[in-house]
């Protein structure tokens with residue numbers, strides 16, 4: 776059984792998130808997802824929805840076996856507990872694949888890192904939480 780791990784913020788779900796998680800699920804037999812804690816989302820605006828709400832939405836998806844809110848300080852702690860075979864990073868995530876692999880190795884976790892594919896939007900469809908919020912502000916506020 777190949778255990779796959781995905782992670783992200785997943786604030787206000789859209790089809791890009793579903794594509795990422797389908798892609799990740801297709802790489803193995805079981806998909807676990809770590810939800811980034813609000814206080815750890817520092818590379819962009821913090822999420823609108825709470826940790827628990829974002830976790831509940833992800834866990835409701837059919838391709839996801841389990842979803843959990845991440846660790847507050849040590850992002851490798853849940854990985855040690857889950858012991859996945861593959862970590863799938865999103866196509867555009869800012870993480871350094873080699874640095875993650877080096878830390879997994881240092882902690883004795885046998886796990887490879889892969890990248891998911893992108894999903895390109897059609898016409899004026901949006902596949903970005905930030906851009907969806909921008910459009911709501913432009914058209915509804």
Ligand SMILES: Cc1cc2nc3c(=O)[nH]c(=O)nc-3n(C[C@H](O)[C@H](O)[C@H](O)COP(=O)(O)O)c2cc1C
Pocket residue numbers: 782783784785809810811812813815816817844845846847849850851853862865867868869870875
């Ligand atoms: C392998 C891995 C494990 C992570 N685990 C956690 C965690 O336990 N807790 C947490 O708050 N963030 C964790 N993160 C960080 C968030 O997922 C991070 O903010 C993520 O880059 C958000 O991506 P997004 O902007 O694509 O949604 C982890 C990241 C990676 C790459």
Ligand SMILES: Nc1ncnc2c1ncn2[C@@H]1O[C@H](COP(=O)(O)OP(=O)(O)OP(=O)(O)O)[C@@H](O)[C@H]1O
Pocket residue numbers: 782783784785786790791792794795819864865866867868891892893894895902903904905906
């Ligand atoms: N269009 C897309 N195609 C494939 N994967 C996507 C797409 N949009 C988001 N994802 C993936 O979903 C995961 C979580 O994404 P995130 O929560 O950052 O959403 P986002 O919509 O990209 O957010 P923001 O617009 O605020 O940066 C990431 O791994 C990201 O790569």
